Amino acid sequence: MRIRTVETIFKKEMTDTLRDRRTLIFMLAVPIAAIPLLLIVISNLMTGQIEKEMERTSMVLVQGMEFLPDDLRGDLNGAESFTIEPDANSDLNDMIERVKSGEVDALMVVPRSFDKAIALESPTEIEIFYDEAEIRSGFAVDRLDSILASFRKATISARLQQHEISEDVIKPFDITSRNVASMKKVAGETLGAMLPYLIIIMCFMGAMYPAIDLAAGEKERGTLETLLVSPASRGEFVVGKYLVILSTGTVAALLSMVSLTFSLNYMASGIMKFTGEILSIDFDLATVILVFMIVLPLAGIFSAILLSVSIFARSFKEAQSYITALNMFIILPAFVSLLPGVELDYKIALIPVVNVSMIIKEAVSGSVQWNYVIATFVSTNVLAAALLYLAKKWFERESVLFRM
């Protein structure tokens, strides 16, 4: 293998590839613009929807309004976020149907002589019917809950006072749980779980079009045979082309890492408005370098496979359909980082794609376990090298190059 020939091939293929609009779209436009834009639009839609529902007044149907104690009835009628519709006569099932159909957001059923039971300190119950599948129904329940809860608390206080019992009696101890995880880790486990999945897919997509163009494309254009009769060896072509595909895949992965971090943080800040926590992924240059080191051999695996599949295909279209099928084998293992409770061990560190996905997740959350990083790095590199070797052998087969 002559380095100068490989360099010649690499330079030509790189020039060619960078002039291809499809490659540029998948390598640059999708990771930098399209995916973040999509995430931001979805997040805005989501937060916008939640805000809209929160501002809306809930329609609550109440059966047995007349049995509520006066102050509680006053609270309910006075609450601005409610429209209360008392209904004394309808059948319970008919009323439940109105919740199901979405005509009202919730139904509150107050039992006969509820007020008397409260006064007599005998146990009683208020039932609320709602539709779990509807956000607005959930909000209606939350609002009812908070009014009922404060009435309940007031009732307890009043009763304790009446019986001359201290409130401490019913509160033997408090429970306080304190989070010891750094915010970085929390962010890594939640938002960061998304990151490896998307980075790996972007890496694959970035490598896909050049791979199709550089191998199946040569067959389709009728340029393959002119290469085969030139003095450059099959191996030199494989390595030159491989390096181009490797580069575009890696660039796409790193670009998506940066742009996704920004957009995921933006998404998080939108959603966190409602819960008051602030989560964001942030990482330093060392993390970026670690991710680069681990994504590079993964891109190598993708490149070797894509190149082999592509040279086997007779045409651009054929290559595309093979690769679409191949896509599933990448997306599913990459998805593992999104599953809760999956922890790295030596077994996982040997499973291609899954291992890289887990390492990126750990890197982003700042809890890197170096032994697994090394295991992953070594196994991924070995596999990439083996696949590159097989790709070269594959390129030397007449039945592949001149497939009938």
Add this chain to the structure above:
Amino acid sequence: MIQAKDLSKTFKDKKRGTVKAVDGISFECKAGEIFGLLGPNGAGKTTTLRMLSTSLKPTSGTAMINGVDVAEEPEKVRGQIGFLSGNTGLYGRLTAREMVTYFGKLYGMSASDIKLRIDKLFSMLDMQEFADGRNEKLSSGMKQKVSIARSVIHDPPIMVFDEPTTGLDVMSSRTIVQFIRKCRDDGKCVIFSTHIMSEATRLCDRIAIIHKGKIFADGAVDEILSRTGVDNLEDAFIKIVGE
């Protein structure tokens, strides 16, 4: 310059089993001569030329190209050959100059040699005007010229043309035919395949009639006609292959 001896190639095909695409053919082709392989589609012409240009390995038999064995030193053989076929394409996103330069480098030429050679070829083929625009924008005649320049950038002593005029319009195929003649006049050894009898008659100094992987007759066109006692190659072909 080209000596093929008992050259054979078998393929394994899932449906048809083992197929003998080329079955023990021998011929010779000298410098300054145009040698034609004439035969119908599927006769084994392309496979033969691919073995000569080392993109396929012979199953048995040998071929010497300028004294080098195709099976033993294929990479050395490749440097001696210029190859052009009717469906050879171009890299659409490169310019003619970039593409021809690329092949010059693959053939191991120095940058200055490539530049000199390109200047010469591009003015000979009248390509200067479109040499720096992308290939995908060129007309089919212009594209053909780029292919020609690509095939001779390294000034090879031997030219292999596989059905060079197939699928081309009149103007482009005229360009190719003129180019083939020029190669011979420059003293190159030219071998080309065609299924068009008239083309073979017009161009070839000698031909071999190939059918089902075997050579049925070879010699100068006149010789073959007088041997078979007919006045055109088409009739001669039918008579010789006996179908």
